[in-house]
Amino acid sequence: MSLDAVLSRIDADLPAALDRLKALMRIPSISTDPEYKAECARAANWLVEDLESLGVQAETRQTPGHPMVVGHIDGDGPHLMFYGHYDVQPVDPLELWNRDPFDPEVEDTPAGKVIRGRGANDDKGQLMTFIEACRAWKEVNGTLPCKMTFFLEGEEESGSPSLVPFLEENLAEFSAPDLALICDTGLFDEKTPAITTMLRGMVKEELTITAADKDLHSGMYGGIAANPIHVLSTALAALHDDQGRVTIPGFYDDVPELSDELRKQWDGLGFDEAAFLGGVGLSVPAGEQGRTGLEMIWSRPTCEVNGIWGGYTGAGFKTVLPSEASAKISFRLVGQQDPKAISDSFRAFIRSQLPADCSVAFNITNGAPASVMATEDPAFEKARLALSDEWPNPAAFIGCGGSIPIAGYFKTILGVDSMLIGFGRDDDQIHSPNEKYALESFHRGIRSWARVLDALT
Amino acid sequence: MSLDAVLSRIDADLPAALDRLKALMRIPSISTDPEYKAECARAANWLVEDLESLGVQAETRQTPGHPMVVGHIDGDGPHLMFYGHYDVQPVDPLELWNRDPFDPEVEDTPAGKVIRGRGANDDKGQLMTFIEACRAWKEVNGTLPCKMTFFLEGEEESGSPSLVPFLEENLAEFSAPDLALICDTGLFDEKTPAITTMLRGMVKEELTITAADKDLHSGMYGGIAANPIHVLSTALAALHDDQGRVTIPGFYDDVPELSDELRKQWDGLGFDEAAFLGGVGLSVPAGEQGRTGLEMIWSRPTCEVNGIWGGYTGAGFKTVLPSEASAKISFRLVGQQDPKAISDSFRAFIRSQLPADCSVAFNITNGAPASVMATEDPAFEKARLALSDEWPNPAAFIGCGGSIPIAGYFKTILGVDSMLIGFGRDDDQIHSPNEKYALESFHRGIRSWARVLDALT
Structure with missing residues (x-):
């Protein structure tokens, strides 16, 4: 069966996939600081070359800010669009890093191996899980699994000023996909994968x-x-x-107040508030009194x-x-x-x-604005089951405190629904010194996308 | 009469006195920033050389921070000590200056000629009024008017950390003067000189x-x-x-509440609150309600x-x-x-x-702590009359919102009373961009010290 072959190929190719991720992470593509404009362009060009190696027709597209990376490839079955972003947050205070944030390396930690450096998770590590799944698929099957559009942004960490005009100017090119896949979110916990269905x-x-x-x-x-x-x-x-x-x-x-159904589902997740806060040296929820921890970070x-x-x-x-x-x-x-x-x-x-x-x-x-996903689409249940096959625990539909406005724009401008799947952990320190991505996130993330692509096509 | 000759000499020597002040101001002796340590030493050495040219036995004295400049000269009559400080405030935000803060020049302004640059008033311009008065006195009379001690500090703008230990280690050297003269305060207004008798x-x-x-x-x-x-x-x-x-x-x-007598005296000064606030773009006193403007800045x-x-x-x-x-x-x-x-x-x-x-x-x-001067000493009335001879309006005893802890230390450590006379104007922008000192402050300031020295000796 081709999925097994793809998964085996992913396992065998992991060291090379890591080298590719490190090469991308070495480019300091900080979008919010004008000093790094050339580095953002360099990261965009790196991705164009990498997509071309998969047979994708890719190019950078200029904007008043940093370029978009756009790629198209034809195929049978549904038309899927993939979104990620190649820009990263600033790295100050630099003295709190245990290494050069743009000289990534795999480190052994008590919680397992991690890739350390700016962008390890957000979003270079995450977007490469999808590209590496496509690469393995192509190497095993000779083609990608379906018709695809790649859309990689370089201004996500600075408010995406060019995004809406770019989509509006290219409606015909981007309105066709059946579903957008976005990789910029997290696991519920290290054993429980998640599809994020509510975004602030x-x-x-x-x-x-x-x-x-x-x-x-x-x-x-x-x-x-x-x-x-x-x-x-x-x-x-x-x-x-x-x-x-x-x-x-x-x-x-x-x-809105939380529905009784969703409240029951979230209560069942067993969110460990003490561990969540304890991980950053805190012990008492400092938000709205009378709200649960998950409400504070997901729905308030x-x-x-x-x-x-x-x-x-x-x-x-x-x-x-x-x-x-x-x-x-x-x-x-x-x-x-x-x-x-x-x-x-x-x-x-x-x-x-x-x-x-x-x-x-x-x-x-x-x-x-906030966005709520179209979980009534059967693709969500298919993807949930595919993720559940890869990880120790079944996948959950969760909320996310962060803001990924792209899903809202895809819906309101393009009429395309989004599905958010990602593999970050709460302690990945995105936007902070010593950002990292668990090697397991990267490896199982690639395998998860292979399974999801298999389920949706 | 020798005072008239000294005053004439001061008038004739003004261009050269200005050149000397500019030379001192060109040294960026910012005491609070370790990067300027060598510049503070350079300013101290400049002053030692200048005092030596007056026949004063002067030297720098090392401290854990910036050096003290100490000079002694023998003479008849009372023993006076003079205090000023050669260090200056930082200059940021630099972009708000109309010129290099350490390249001073005389500018024509609607309110008359001013010397512009960091330290023009606080305290290089002020301390040089005293030194120039001494220079003219010496050139006319061949000696200074009395026995004198010069004590010039380089850490006033960074909290004077070395001052107390230095005085305590050199009690015998500094406890002898009959009175300390301090030049680091202001006029009441441009026509009204002042002796500051209350310091916060x-x-x-x-x-x-x-x-x-x-x-x-x-x-x-x-x-x-x-x-x-x-x-x-x-x-x-x-x-x-x-x-x-x-x-x-x-x-x-x-x-304490203000005494009725002092309140009456201050009310009589005709403080123009609207002009004082209007000069910096404000209109409403923002301090304690129910207090007068002078109370807010002098006694609260x-x-x-x-x-x-x-x-x-x-x-x-x-x-x-x-x-x-x-x-x-x-x-x-x-x-x-x-x-x-x-x-x-x-x-x-x-x-x-x-x-x-x-x-x-x-x-x-x-x-x-705050300090209150010994105005019962007859020297205060002598000095007040001498100042009144130089300026359009009679001199006043006033308060000062700023903190010049030196007067308190001279009293508590050395047992020496202080008299604070200075020639700054409210709009001199000390500690701010575009600090200046009116040429009239500098010129009449030198003449004022000649008159005060004449009155006290």
């Missing part, structure tokens, strides 16, 4: 509060002049009440400050009253929360907090 | 709040994990109530955040839940407030604000 949306904001028109000496002006760090701190503190709820008026208007909206700066932050001390103070703030959205409406309410709330003589500038915004 | 003290603190033991992805952990920026913002917001009062328990215990204690940082602060966006967030906070003290007690109360207050799983580290602290 996102609104990003950056603001600067200005008081005096110049930095002031705190001896001369301290006690009489407005201090924008105080004003910012007070406004940020006011964003939550003492129950951990967001105080912005109307914030929860479009937030959040407001988090991701960065703050103002005044003198160097070595020593400078007794300055700064002219301005800034923060980066992101919201995770659920249900029908509208990004534009949330952004508007947030800005009105901040303006309502400003005392005399203070002004606010909003420097950045972008957003994407 | 200072406590500096830097703290870091830590939650998780690593940076987290806000998608995976947002809504369940404690966010140290929220915790820090909430704690900082809680430091003041809605009346602008500091909420730390016991903070106001040792804060404050708590100000001077810097804050945490999370991702670079270009673009990173949806991180940081592991830690930090702030630099300073207090201005008045009356009998004890720096150690204020620091202890502040730390206890911050600890009381911490939720579960969060810890705080206090990285920096140092402090000095």
